[in-house]
Amino acid sequence: MDKKTEKQSLVSIIVPTYNAEQYLDECVSSLLDQTYSNIEIILINDGSSDRTEAKCMEWAARSNKVIYHKQANRGPAASRNKGFSLSKGKTVMFVDADDRLDPAAIKTLVDYKTTYQADLVCFDMYLFDDKGAVARNSAVANPFPGLVVASADEYREAVLNQQIGHFSVLHLFSRTVLERMMEEGGIYREDLTLYEDVNFIHRLPEYIQKVVFCPNAFYGYRQNSASLTKRNNLEAAASGYKSVCSIDEIEVPDYQQVRKNELELNLLFYLFSVFDEHQDIASQQLSKDISNKILDISKRNSPNGLSRLNRLRCTLVKMRLYGSLSALLRKIRS
Numbered sequence: 430m431d432k433k434t435e436k437q438s439l440v441s442i443i444v445p446t447y448n449a450e451q452y453l454d455e456c457v458s459s460l461l462d463q464t465y466s467n468i469e470i471i472l473i474n475d476g477s478s479d480r481t482e483a484k485c486m487e488w489a490a491r492s493n494k495v496i497y498h499k500q501a502n503r504g505p506a507a508s509r510n511k512g513f514s515l516s517k518g519k520t521v522m523f524v525d526a527d528d529r530l531d532p533a534a535i536k537t538l539v540d541y542k543t544t545y546q547a548d549l550v551c552f553d554m555y556l557f558d559d560k561g562a563v564a565r566n567s568a569v570a571n572p573f574p575g576l577v578v579a580s581a582d583e584y585r586e587a588v589l590n591q592q593i594g595h596f597s598v599l600h601l602f603s604r605t606v607l608e609r610m611m612e613e614g615g616i617y618r619e620d621l622t623l624y625e626d627v628n629f630i631h632r633l634p635e636y637i638q639k640v641v642f643c644p645n646a647f648y649g650y651r652q653n654s655a656s657l658t659k660r661n662n663l664e665a666a667a668s669g670y671k672s673v674c675s676i677d678e679i680e681v682p683d684y685q686q687v688r689k690n691e692l693e694l695n696l697l698f699y700l701f702s703v704f705d706e707h708q709d710i711a712s713q714q715l716s717k718d719i720s721n722k723i724l725d726i727s728k729r730n731s732p733n734g735l736s737r738l739n740r741l742r743c744t745l746v747k748m749r750l751y752g753s754l755s756a757l758l759r760k761i762r763s
Contacts, residue, residue: 437467440520440535440601443512445473445505449526450480452651456526457488457495459649465535470495471512472526476502481526506617506625509597513607513616521602527651528598534647538601541641545578548637550601551593554648563652569594574642581634585681587642588630589688595627599648606636623665623703624672624696631676663712666704670719673697677726687734690726694739697723701755720746 442460446453460470472485472495482499489497498515500508509523520539524530538550553573556563570591576583587593610616610632617625673696681689697719706716727735727743735743745751 437465437539438520439518440465440468440522440539441471441513441516441518442468442522442524442535443471443473443509443516444524444526445475445508445512446477446481446485446526447475447502447505447508448477448479448481450477450484452527453481453484453488456524456529459529459531460524461492461494462532463530463535464533465539468494468535469516469518471515472497473508473512474499475504475508476500504619504622504625506615506621507619509617510611510615510619513611516604519604521604521607522600523598524648525598525651529649529651531645531647531649534645535601537645537647538643541643542601542603545639545641547578547639547641548603548606549633550641550643551584551587552599552601552643552648553593553646554596554599554650555646556650556652558652565646568596568650573644576642579640579642581637581640582682584637584640585631585634585685589681589685589692591692595624595630596648596650597626597629598650606633609636618672618675621668621672623662623669625668627696628672628675631679663704663708663715666700666719667715669696669700669703670715670722674722677722687730690730691735691739693726694723694735694742697726698739698742698751701752702759705756706752707756716752720749720752 444456449456457470457472460468472488474482474485474497485497489495496515498511500511513521520542522535534552538552541547541550554565556565556568572592574587574592579587588595593599607616616629618628621628673693677693700719701716704712704715706712723743723746732740742751745754
């Protein structure tokens with residue numbers, strides 16, 4: 430270990446991998462190319478059926494910074510929790526196996542964290558696919574926050590304003606934050622396979638005091654048509670519904686409640702695009718549950734409290750038309 434590395438505290442980067450052979454080399458290369466030297470990369474193979482295991486073992490043999498762990502398929506939440514339990518760094522990041530990180534990312538983020546003595550650093554992203562860059566606003570509606578130092582409440586504001594989105598990968602954490610979450614039931618809820626980040630992000634303000642926003646778009650988020658959230662998947666939709674119900678129970682200040690309800694509605698409406706409500710009895714029951722939750726949330730707000738779009742959507746749900754229209758749009762798009 431050189432003198433430069435000795436002065437740097439260890440940063441743990443946890444990478445859940447599931448059937449990621451196509452993209453894993455690009456991801457791990459981007460992590461090993463960091464200008465910050467003292468890192469450990471923990472690859473969690475979550476029961477892959479392709480050559481992901483071989484790729485992981487190749488990287489572990491090639492670099493002593495790479496640690497490999499294999500487990501039966503349990504989902505991304507369990508993989509991240511396991512990765513954290515194996516990690517040793519005072520600072521922790523999560524990176525998805527089909528994404529990439531710019532070379533200066535960790536060095537810059539650690540400098541921000543150290544300078545401001547922050548619990549976490551939140552940073553921006555850019556979207557890309559196999560053809561090149563795509564628009565950021567397809568994932569996050571509004572510009573990144575202009576604040577540098579923020580409180581837990583201001584962080585929640587940025588989430589509700591859809592400035593940073595529900596992406597735990599856009600954070601560099603102090604280990605103590607995640608340890609406290611782990612002690613109180615886990616960092617990620619392992620029963621969630623869709624919107625697990627949503628639950629995590631909305632719980633996070635309870636465990637932090639100072640946040641730093643770094644405006645650099647360091648994280649390359651791949652638009653992957655094969656991702657779980659883009660499949661017609663009843664299990665994923667049920668998980669998404671459960672996650673929205675869990676954040677609905679989290680209390681926020683009164684002035685943030687309407688925007689929280691708007692966000693919950695947007696997430697619930699999206700679920701109709703994930704599964705076919707007419708497929709079987711379980712799908713029909715889930716459609717009823719989602720519809721009832723939408724109507725329950727809409728009743729809490731004054732007629733003009735919600736956006737025009739969500740008022741229209743809620744009316745269609747009340748008329749029992751929204752699910753059928755979503756199915757029709759899916760057919761047209763396909």
